[in-house]
Amino acid sequence: MPSSHILKHFSRAALAVTLSIPLGWYVLPSAVHAQTAATPEQQRQSLIQVLQQRMPGTSASDWMLGASNPAAVVQAIPLNADNATNSADILAIGKKAWDRKFRDGKSLANCFPNAGKRVAATYPQFEPKTKMVVTVEMAINRCLALHGETEIEAANSAVMGPLSAYFRSLSDGQRLMVRVATVQAQGKFDAGRALFQRRIGQQDVACASCHVQNAGKILGQQGLSAVVGQAVTWPRLQPGGRVLGLQMQFQRCMQRSGAEPFALGSEELNNLEYYHAFVSNGLPTRTLAVQR
Ligand code: HEC
Structure with a gap:
């Protein structure tokens, strides 16, 4: 062709x-x-x-x-470039959601090792029990569901965006370490x-x-x-x-x-993210x- x-x-x-791109485009x-x-x-x-x-x-x-x-x-x-205020605001919104107490008195930090610090850089993770790839956003929703809280739509970037950003910021500087074991x-x-x-x-x-x-x-x-x-x-x-x-x-x-x-959170995009993230392993997040 x-x-x-x-x-x-x-x-x-x-x-x-x-x-000017050679014919190897397809190959x-x-x-x-x-x-x-x-x-x-x-x-x-x-x-x-x-x-x-x-x-x-x-x-x-x-x-x-x-x-x-x-x-x-x-x-x-x-983070500390032009948009610093904006980024800080978003992280503050995310932190509030992260720290929010569930009705059972727990919070998101309870669902993760080390209260979620230096954890996000290991996502996506393969979960042997369900044989699924779990992304950061899914892990947050798993936690909410486990504690009887309402899950957040992946497409709801006004809520999931700041929250996932805050969770990931707890790993800032950490090298990406996705495992395919x-x-x-x-x-x-x-x-x-x-x-x-x-x-x-x-x-x-x-x-x-x-x-x-x-x-x-x-x-x-x-x-x-x-x-x-x-x-x-x-x-x-x-x-x-x-x-x-x-x-x-x-x-x-x-x-x-x-x-x-x-769709966001579909098996296809989760698998794609698993591969896509793995090849950046070792680089600081x-x-x-x-x-x-
Ligand atoms: C026709 C060329 C083209 C194809 C095919 C394409 N992309 Fe892109 N991609 C781009 C361009 C151009 C950008 C620059 C940002 C933008 O405009 O979205 C980009 C940006 C990105 C970024 C953000 C990179 C960064 O560091 O800012 C990611 C991640 C990405 N693409 C992943 C994918 C994945 C996964 C696929 C396959 C489903 C794909 N792309 C297919 C052209 C392409």
Whole structure:
């Protein structure tokens, strides 16, 4: 299939720039394909190698800061930058919700080891009992349900946004440490990787097309960031104070591909997040980076 088939869906300006992207647009590097038998850690390493071939002289710690992106569109800004007041307000709202006493006298801190400190950086987690991937947002809701409290809709970013941001902020600076320890857990990881590599939507592109194969390049006005490093600075604070969760970004990118996005908290997006987060393992997490 000629590459112009997808490219025509982008704007003219985007097209002009995108045409400089080689025909390999569709084709995933063989190193990525050949990963099926590899352990998740080996896959993470070979993904880093592929990305380093795309962006010579850079490393994972550059990518998480958006340094791979010449336009710096996706550059993450630390909490104490321009939006500090706003970020602080949001964290204060989140802290209030975190500290709120349940009717049984407990609070969210009771559901997590170490009262939730340095815990969020280990999510998503595979839960052997239910054979499910549990995200930060799900873990919060599990706790609410366990104590007879009303759960919070994942899409309710005014409530879940600040609360998940506060929970994650208790891990700020902690290195992301997602575990894929069993065969069953790897099944979820593999499902997430398959979705990451599957071409979807009217554009017929995969996440990997943009965030591996063409990482570091510009599409239209926007830089394409590397997948490694993408998971560590969530949620994001958008202009206007809306808190954007990682899965909401996944949905945005599915829409960009012309696909109907999976629901927040769906098995598909949870598995995708499990894979997506794992490949950023070892990088320091930071909450409420400002999205421009
Ligand atoms: C056609 C190219 C394209 C495809 C396909 C694509 N994305 Fe993106 N992605 C982008 C662009 C451009 C951005 C910049 C931010 C924005 O505008 O949303 C982005 C941003 C992101 C970010 C935030 C990165 C950061 O650090 O700011 C994540 C995470 C992400 N994409 C994940 C995905 C996932 C998962 C998929 C597959 C479901 C996917 N993307 C598919 C182009 C793409």
